[in-house]
Amino acid sequence: MNKKSLFYLAKRDALPWHKTWLIRGVAIVLALIFCSLITMLLTGLNPVQVFSTIFYGAFGTARKTWVTAQNLAILLGISLAITPAFKMRFWNIGAEGQVLIGCLACAACMITLEGKVSSGLMVVISLAASLLAGAVWGFLPAFFKANWETNETLFTLMMNYIATQLAAYFIIVWEVPKGSGKIGIINQSSEAGWLPVIGGQKYLLLILVVAVLTGLMFIYLQYSKHGYEIAVVGESHRTASYAGIKVNRVIIRTMVLSGAICGLVGFLLVSGTEHTLTTTLVGGRGFTAVMVSWLAKFNPIGMIFTSLLLVFLQRGATEISSVFGLNHSFADILTGIILFFIIGSDFFTNYEIHYQRSGKEGK
Amino acid sequence: MFDIVSFIPRAVMQGIPLLFGSTGEILTEKSGNLNLGIPGVMYVGAISGVIGSFFYEQSMGGAPLNGFLAIAIPMVCSLLGSLLMGLLYCFLTVTLRANQNVTGLAMTTFGVGFGNFFGGSLIKLAGSDVPSVALPATSAFFSKHLPFAGNLGWFGKVFLDYGFLAYLAVIIALLCSYVLNRTRAGLHLRSVGESPATADAAGINVTRHKYLATCIGSMIAGLGGLYYVMDYACGVWSNNAFGDRGWLAIALVIFTIWRPNISILASILFGGLYILYLYIPTGTHMEVKELYKMLPYVITLVVLIIVSLRKKRENQPPASLGLSYFREDR
Numbered sequence: 001m002n003k004k005s006l007f008y009l010a011k012r013d014a015l016p017w018h019k020t021w022l023i024r025g026v027a028i029v030l031a032l033i034f035c036s037l038i039t040m041l042l043t044g045l046n047p048v049q050v051f052s053t054i055f056y057g058a059f060g061t062a063r064k065t066w067v068t069a070q071n072l073a074i075l076l077g078i079s080l081a082i083t084p085a086f087k088m089r090f091w092n093i094g095a096e097g098q099v100l101i102g103c104l105a106c107a108a109c110m111i112t113l114e115g116k117v118s119s120g121l122m123v124v125i126s127l128a129a130s131l132l133a134g135a136v137w138g139f140l141p142a143f144f145k146a147n148w149e150t151n152e153t154l155f156t157l158m159m160n161y162i163a164t165q166l167a168a169y170f171i172i173v174w175e176v177p178k179g180s181g182k183i184g185i186i187n188q189s190s191e192a193g194w195l196p197v198i199g200g201q202k203y204l205l206l207i208l209v210v211a212v213l214t215g216l217m218f219i220y221l222q223y224s225k226h227g228y229e230i231a232v233v234g235e236s237h238r239t240a241s242y243a244g245i246k247v248n249r250v251i252i253r254t255m256v257l258s259g260a261i262c263g264l265v266g267f268l269l270v271s272g273t274e275h276t277l278t279t280t281l282v283g284g285r286g287f288t289a290v291m292v293s294w295l296a297k298f299n300p301i302g303m304i305f306t307s308l309l310l311v312f313l314q315r316g317a318t319e320i321s322s323v324f325g326l327n328h329s330f331a332d333i334l335t336g337i338i339l340f341f342i343i344g345s346d347f348f349t350n351y352e353i354h355y356q357r358s359g360k361e362g363k
Numbered sequence: 364m365f366d367i368v369s370f371i372p373r374a375v376m377q378g379i380p381l382l383f384g385s386t387g388e389i390l391t392e393k394s395g396n397l398n399l400g401i402p403g404v405m406y407v408g409a410i411s412g413v414i415g416s417f418f419y420e421q422s423m424g425g426a427p428l429n430g431f432l433a434i435a436i437p438m439v440c441s442l443l444g445s446l447l448m449g450l451l452y453c454f455l456t457v458t459l460r461a462n463q464n465v466t467g468l469a470m471t472t473f474g475v476g477f478g479n480f481f482g483g484s485l486i487k488l489a490g491s492d493v494p495s496v497a498l499p500a501t502s503a504f505f506s507k508h509l510p511f512a513g514n515l516g517w518f519g520k521v522f523l524d525y526g527f528l529a530y531l532a533v534i535i536a537l538l539c540s541y542v543l544n545r546t547r548a549g550l551h552l553r554s555v556g557e558s559p560a561t562a563d564a565a566g567i568n569v570t571r572h573k574y575l576a577t578c579i580g581s582m583i584a585g586l587g588g589l590y591y592v593m594d595y596a597c598g599v600w601s602n603n604a605f606g607d608r609g610w611l612a613i614a615l616v617i618f619t620i621w622r623p624n625i626s627i628l629a630s631i632l633f634g635g636l637y638i639l640y641l642y643i644p645t646g647t648h649m650e651v652k653e654l655y656k657m658l659p660y661v662i663t664l665v666v667l668i669i670v671s672l673r674k675k676r677e678n679q680p681p682a683s684l685g686l687s688y689f690r691e692d693r
Contacts, residue, residue: 011691042488091464091685093399150671151680153397153464154617157610158664165657172650287468294465327483327602332476339469340455347459 009351020297020349027345028309031338035313038337043324050320057319058312068315070203070273073210074265076307078282078289080210080217080300081261084254085138086290087221087298089234090145094156096286097163098137098259100279102266104167105133107277110186110193110270111174122193123271130267131260137163138259139252146248160286167279185275195272206272213261218300230254262286288335295342310335368517370635370642372524376595378634379525380405380605382532383587384612385630386539386623391580392616393543394573395556396456397685399467401584402609403474404448408585409592410478411444412437413600416501416593417485433504437589445585448474449578457573460687471609478588479602495599502598505590526594528586533627535583540624552576556681559688569688587612611637614663620670620678633659 015023036050045053058068078095085092109126117125137159144150176184187193198205221227229250233240237247269281292310296302317331384405391398398404416437420428452470455461481488485496506526515523543549554562555572563569591605592598615633619625640655670678 009689009691011689042484093464093468144668144671148668148671148674150668151617153399153685154614154667155664158614158660158667161607161610161660162657162664165653165660168653168656169650172653284472287472290468291465291472294462325487327480329476329479329483329602332472333480336469336473336476339465339472340451343455343461343466343469344459346461350460 007353007355009353012350012352015349023345023348024342027341028338031341035334035337039320042326043320053320053323054313054316057316064315066201066203068311069207071315072307072311073203073207074269075285075289075292075311076303077210077213077265077268078262078285079292079303079307080213081258081265082289083217083293083298083300084221084230085258086293087234088230088251088254090251090255091153092141092156092255092258093153093287093290094137094141094159095262095289096282096284097156097160098134098262099266099269099282099286100167101137101163102130102134102263103270103277103281104163104170105129105263106267106270107183107186108170114187114190114192119192123195126193126271127267130263132263134263134266135256135260138255138262142252142255146251164279167277171277171279183277193271194275203273206268209268214300214304221300291339309338313338368520371521373638374635375525375529375631376634377637378630379529379532380587380591380595380608381612381615381633382536382626382630383590384584384609385615385619385626386536387580387584388613388616389621389623389626390539390583391577392621392684393552393556393681394576395559395681395683395686396573396577397463397467398452398577398580399464399613400448400452400470400474401613403471404445404581404584405588405609406474406478406605407448408441408445409588409605410481412441412589413496413498413592414481414485415440416498417496420498420500421489428500430504433501437501437593441585441589442582445581446578449581452581453574453577456687457570460689463685463687482600482602498598502593505593506597528590528594532590536623536627540622543623556683559683563690584612611659614660618663618666621680636662
């Protein structure tokens with residue numbers, strides 16, 4: 001090219017983590033300012049009111065705080081589940097289906113085994129079924145990817161809809177009452193197969209399980225042999241096989257694990273909090289989890305913050321829209337804007353811009 | 364009895380949004396951009412058109428609409444809306460070299476939210492007093508078909524009974540197919556998608572090709588949303604009615620192995636599979652219908668697997684699909 005440009009780009013070496021997070025922080029602040037501007041235009045509130053309403057929506061009352069914590073736990077759980085696969089650069093966007101099939105398996109056990117086994121045994125059986133169902137949904141794309149390089153993004157995407165339609169099929173098979181198209185609360189009177197409530201708080205057990213899972217996943221990825229293999233396979237398949245790592249086995253093993261954890265989240269959703277099955281039970285969180293995981297650079301501890309940010313915003317924006325009679329999708333718009341800013345800010349952590357003097361010879 | 368004459372037109376009407384979406388996505392993917400934001404783009408295309416014609420109908424206050432403006436305003440708004448989405452995607456993934464999967468998913472979240480938000484709040488925000496967003500007058504212009512189509516029996520019903528956007532979709536698909544495979548511009552575009560470094564070395568402007576293909580692709584996909592709401596849904600916006608058609612369009616891209624001309628028939632086939640459950644007698648077993656709805660996805664999955672098993676070179680996805688290009692990368 002003859003045209004000499006004023007700037008040129010160069011790749012940066014890895015920045016220290018505090019600089020990366022500083023750049024991110026600036027991006028998030030800019031995004032929040034932008035979001036509050038948009039909210040002001042739509043509702044006529046001043047920025048202080050906007051943020052106090054958002055904050056009230058997320059943490060205003062004890063009940064709201066618990067719901068926020070429950071949403072956080074589910075989103076974080078799904079994000080943890082897909083992280084090993086993503087670290088391996090296996091673009092699994094099928095968490096939606098993997099969680100839903102776990103929900104389906106759990107609901108199936110709770111419905112078909114009612115009155116046949118004790119509640120405790122039923123919990124164990126439905127847990128095993130959910131793990132298995134999720135693992136199968138993770139195994140299929142991994143098997144084809146490992147052996148024939150089948151595109152996993154598109155494969156897992158299709159598996160989402162197969163899971164959704166399977167759930168829709170069984171919802172009608174088991175509908176109560178007939179013709180309603182809904183299952184309703186499963187085992188409402190007997191509470192068979194429901195996870196026990198601990199500490200008097202419905203969501204506490206779920207939150208504890210996800211907290212433990214976060215710690216385990218951090219250790220698994222950071223300090224175990226498996227975690228190391230995943231990182232190497234993610235960097236380069238060739239390097240990995242040269243180092244004696246069986247790439248196919250790692251891919252399949254990781255996806256089975258990933259799917260099984262998704263199944264676990266599905267189990268927690270049905271047996272722990274919702275006690276029902278609908279096709280929208282996961283509600284797009286399988287896709288949001290991809291962004292949560294990626295924004296935290298696949299670090300489980302970082303994911304606590306990224307998922308908190310998204311859940312906080314979602315709950316706050318829902319509050320704003322219900323106060324002002326706006327549509328609840330307002331939350332999605334704000335989430336989108338925040339994501340665009342953070343995605344864009346990554347450029348400044350990966351590249352540096354050099355100013356080119358006019359006298360110097362360009363390339 | 365299976366009523367094929369009434370089945371085919373309905374399959375076609377289901378298929379047209381998918382055809383717009385898949386043609387747009389094929390063009391985009393040929394430049395190496397895997398735009399998973401297409402479902403969002405189609406929502407934005409639809410709602411932008413709706414907003415445009417909503418204000419136009421409001422400003423006329425019930426007076427008869429000018430036919431040209433009634434079509435031009437929503438078209439321009441829709442194209443503009445989806446163009447902006449395409450530009451956003453390009454800015455993030457091409458200029459800022461962000462991850463394409465994440466950017467695409469964020470665009471889908473944003474776009475679907477944008478559509479539902481303005482669809483649900485448009486009346487309140489515009490301070491108008493109509494009960495729902497319904498644009499029958501504008502829709503009448505969009506779904507206008509040839510006056511003699513009804514007199515030609517089954518031939519008219521199957522081939523001539525559609526609004527103009529349906530024919531536009533077929534023309535665009537054929538045009539894209541021609542440009543991609545038979546022209547120099549198409550060759551350049553494909554080379555950018557296969558190996559941007561090689562294309563760059565040959566003096567092809569990678570950035571410009573990626574921007575152009577993605578933005579034009581987004582605009583085509585946006586028209587699919589517009590067709591759905593203006594023609595198929597008779598101008599009535601209801602939230603989430605468009606459903607997962609955007610993802611189905613992405614599935615079609617694989618199903619047709621990146622060929623817009625095959626997509627014409629494939630879209631109609633998918634449209635047919637989408638509504639097949641309405642035509643198959645199931646008796647008292649309503650639940651079986653849900654399994655029929657699974658068909659398009661299962662078939663796509665099978666095609667995906669077969670294509671990867673056979674490993675034919677001309678059937679593979681563009682080699683650099685999903686990767687950002689940075690000239691100084693080695």
